Amino acid sequence: MQAKTPNAADLLSGHPNAVYGVAWSQNGRLIGSASLDNTVKLWDATSGKQLARLPGHGDGVSAVAFSPDGKTVFSSSLDRSIKIWNIASRSLVTTVAAHSNFVWSLACSSDGKSVVSGGYDNTLNVWTPDGSRKQSVGVGGQPILAVAMAHPRAGGWFVAGSKNSNAYVIDPDATKPRLTLAGHNGAIEGTAVSGDGKTIYTAGQDKTIRSWDSRTGKVNRVIDGHASYVQSLAISDNGRLLASGALSGRIRLWDTTTGRLLRVLSGHTNTVYSLAFSPDAQRLVSGSFDRTLKVWQTSTGQRVTRNPSRLLQARVISSAERARPTSKIVQNSRPRAIELGTE
Structure with missing residues (x-):
């Protein structure tokens, strides 16, 4: 069940420091990466060629997200800002003074109308794509470590994972959570929402993944399997695959219908902080504290490389x-x- 990864050159290579964030554009052509080297990088998802290096943040970049039309990329940073970049010109559009402490998590809605950020200032902020703030929600009195958004046709709400072991479901334009998801023992480091909006997934320091009914807040399933903290989560667009990355550097792929472990992906030597599926769910990109980005075939668990x-x-x-x-x-x-x- 465990995929072996012999030594070979990774498809994507170029960050000299930890990779904290990854994203895959909706057209499948681009991969974005965010690093503690203070830069965002854009890559050709097929060839692995680096297309752009976007410097400008004054501290490590924690997360990256694409607009659905593929024209804009958003980045969040430990410098407390969000930057908005034009992909075609590889230029900075604007810098947003987003939070009063580290900005740790970031997501863009699939209709491109909202961007949500979570920070170490214990707030979740919702923005328009030009950087104008729509609302600010205080949740749980602890840092927001992970955010995910439901598809607009499923309600457009978002879920925030907190350091206080709870996750919160917030409706658009709300000033407080609609649901509190309690059950984890330790910080929640990863969140994901199914495409139909019916299921929320959370993961964290208690080494478990939980699936929740987004309407009632009840637990559907607890998934065990990781031997160390779970630091990242991603769900495929078709809703069939869930990926989880751990402190150990291992990634696990799960069947969302049954909760069954499909395969283990080994290759990283340190914490996997971020994961993103390609739109067709055939590939997965991972970013790690070991300073590498890796791309995987989801059907086999094999790592995509430059052919040695x-x-x-x-x-x-x-x-x-x-x-x-x-x-x-x-x-x-x-x-x-x-x-x-x-x-």
């Missing part, structure tokens, strides 16, 4: 060409494409 055999072939050809006469080196000096594969 092709890299070797490219080196051999390059060496052979250096041994040829100069005129032939010039004639054959066009760059060679390096193919991508899975392991």
Whole structure:
């Protein structure tokens, strides 16, 4: 059941510090990453090519989110701000003074009309996409470590996971939670909402994942399996797969219908802080404190890499060409494409 990951070059590589946030654009073309190196990076989701490096935050970047039209990316930071970036021009649109302490979590609604952020100032703030604040909700008197939003056709509400071991369900334009989800023993580090809005998933320091009825707040299922804190959660757009990342560096894939463990993904050497599925649910991207981003095939659990055999072939050809006469080196000096594969 556990997928083996031999040593090979990761598809995405380039952050010199921990990766705290990842996101996959709704058109499937881009992956965004947020790092303690104070930058956001944008990647071609197919080739792994780095398309943009977005500096500007004054401290580590904690989370990243795409607008549904793929034109904008939002980032939150320990510098207490949210930045809004234009993807086409790779430029900063505006900086929002978002919270009075670290901004730790961020999500954008699937209709692009709302952005929600959670901070260490114990508040959850809701914004319009241009950075104008719509409302502020104080929940639980503790830092908000994770946020997720229901689809607008399911009500457009959001769920916030708190350091105080509770999660809170807040309706649009509300000033206080509609439901308090109590049951975890320890901080809630991950939240997710099913596409139909019927189920909420939470995970945290008690090493469990819980599914809840979003209408009643009752627990549907408690999922055990991790041997260490669960730090991140993601659900596929089709609602069939749930991914959880742990302090140990391991990722688990679950069947949401049965709660059955499908496979374990091993490859990270430290905490997995963030996860995101591709829109077709065929791939999963993970970001870790080990400074790496990894992309996985969900059907096999194999890690998507730059094919090591092709890299070797490219080196051999390059060496052979250096041994040829100069005129032939010039004639054959066009760059060679390096193919991508899975392991």
